[in-house]
Amino acid sequence: MRLGKRYGEERLEAACKRALFMKIYSYKSVESILKNNLDGAEFPSEIHSTPVAHENIRGNAYYK
Helix, strand or coil, rough: CCCHHHHHHHHHHHHHHHHHHHHCHHHHHEEEEEHHCCCCCCCCCCCCCCCCCCCCCCCCHHCC
């Protein structure tokens, strides 16, 4: 509630959405998002990870 008074309700709501998306749930994290103005920045709707290719990684086919 204190962050809402300091930064505004809209910014706090956006910061909370970003925190939930990133799976960070602490007060300090939400406060950091607001301090660094990350609440207004766009973020991807999905996190894409690139597969890792290395000779020591067996992959899914090995375990079937």
